[in-house]
Amino acid sequence: MARTRHTKSRAKAEINVVPYIDVMLVLLVIFIATAPVVMQGVTVDLPQAKAETMNQDEMTPIIATVDKVGQFYVTIDTSTVKMGSLDELTNYVAAELQKDQVHQRPVVVQGDAQVAYDNVIQLMNALKNGGVKSVGLVTEPISSLIN
Numbered sequence: 001m002a003r004t005r006h007t008k009s010r011a012k013a014e015i016n017v018v019p020y021i022d023v024m025l026v027l028l029v030i031f032i033a034t035a036p037v038v039m040q041g042v043t044v045d046l047p048q049a050k051a052e053t054m055n056q057d058e059m060t061p062i063i064a065t066v067d068k069v070g071q072f073y074v075t076i077d078t079s080t081v082k083m084g085s086l087d088e089l090t091n092y093v094a095a096e097l098q099k100d101q102v103h104q105r106p107v108v109v110q111g112d113a114q115v116a117y118d119n120v121i122q123l124m125n126a127l128k129n130g131g132v133k134s135v136g137l138v139t140e141p142i143s144s145l146i147n
Helices: 018-038 086-099 117-129
Strands: 062-066 072-076 079-083 107-111 135-137
Touching: 062 086, 062 117, 072 086, 079 086, 086 117, 107 117, 117 135
Parallel strands: 062 107, 107 135
Antiparallel strands: 062 072, 072 079
């Protein structure tokens, strides 16, 4: 009689990583596609000036922006909100400053280089009337000094 060999096949402990790689690639594509949306802000062409840099120890400033067509925006941390009017902007900034009265956040104005000077002054005046004690101006550093 012929004998047959009975061998037990042992289960292999392997993990199929292909589905995990597929999921990771999909997540990577999603993060790459949404990153510009999360980090969006208002693009303005800032005037150049020689000025001091803000202290890194201070809280992140509230940025009130007027673009070249005269529209107003407020940026707090990474979120930018378009404002319909100066009154709306003033109320929004005042409400944000009320949240943390102990550490007053600095407020800065960012005006496009092409915007009318009057729009920047109106924005600064509205902020002062809204209770902002000190308003700074944002500029680009001068790339080269002219002799």
